[in-house]
Amino acid sequence: MNNLIALIAGCIFGGGLAFSGMTDTSKVIGFLDLAGTWQPGLAFVMGAGLLVATPSFYLLMKGGKPFLAEKFFAPENSAIDKPLLIGAALFGIGWGLYGYCPGPAISSLAYLNTDSFIFVGAMLVGMFAAKQFPIKN
Amino acid sequence: MDILFNQQILIASVIGGLLIGVAAVMMFAFLGHITGISGILFQGINKLNQSDNLWRLFFLAGLIIGPLIAHNVFNLAIPEASNKGPIIAIVAGLIVGYGTRVGSGCTSGHGICGISRLSMRSVTATLMFMATGFATVFIVNHIF
Secondary structure (H helix, E strand, O other), rough: OOHHHHHHHHHHHHHHHHOOOOHHHHHHHHOOOOOOEEEEEOOOOOOHHHHHHHHHHHHHHHHOOOOOOOOOOOOOOOOOOOOHHHHHHHHHHHHEEEEEEEHHHHHHHHHOHHHHHHHHHHHHHHHHHHOOOOOOO | OOOOOOOOHHHHHHHHHHHHHHHHHHHHHHHOOOOHHHHHHHHHHOOOOOHHHHHHHHHHHHHHHHHHHHHHOOOOOOOOOOOHHHHHHHHHHHHHHHHHHHHHOHHOOOHHHHHHOOHHHHHHHHHHHHHHHHHHHHHHHHEE
C-alpha cells in the first residue's frame, strides 16, 4: 500500500513539474534571469504548492500520526549551520548553471535526452561524494 | 525590465504547483515522509537492499511516469532539450548533487515541504539557493 501511494504521489508530482514548466530548463533559467526577459511563472508554481501544503501540514502535524505509519518523519534539526548555507549556496549555483533541480532532472528522463541522463548521473556522483567528503560544521 | 508572462502561463503554473502540493501532502499524510527529492533519490539508491526503502523507488518511478501521462493526456508540448551541452550538464549535476546533500535538501524538501512546516532552516536554505541561482544566471547570461 505504501508503495502504491508513493507511485501515485510520484506521478502527481512529476505531472505537476511537467505542467508547470519546471522540466523546461529555458523556463527555469528564464525565471532566474531577472536582468533578461524575466519569466515569473515559477514563482506561482511555488506559491500554489505552498498554498496547498502549508495548511495541510499544519493540520496533519496537529492530528497525531500518518494513515500508514506510526509517526511523522519530519526533520528535527533546526540549526542554521555551515553545511546548510554552503550546501544551499552550491545547489543554487548548479541550478542556475543548467536549469535543473533534482526533481525536474529525474522527470526529464522521460524525454530521453542524453544530456539529462548525464546530468542525473553526475548528480548521483555528487551525492555520494557528499557522503564521502561532507562539510563539517 | 522585460517580462514574459500571460494568462496561459499563469494557469499552467498554478495547476502544476497545486499538483506538486497535493503530492507532497499525500506523502506526508499517508507515509509520514517529507517529499524531498534529493533525499529520496540518494536514500533510494544508498539503501537499495532495504525493504522499507521500496517506497522511494516507486516514488522515483512515478516522477518519470507522471510527465509521460501529463504530456499525453493534456497534449502538452515536450520541452526542448537544453543547449548547454554535456560538459555543463556534468559540472552542474555534480554541484547540484553535492550541494543538495550537504545542505540537506532542494527545491522540494526545503522550498515546498520545509517552508510549509514553517522551518526557519528551510526558509534560510531556500533564500540562499534562490540568491545564488539568480546570481549565477546573471553572471552566465550578462557578464560572460
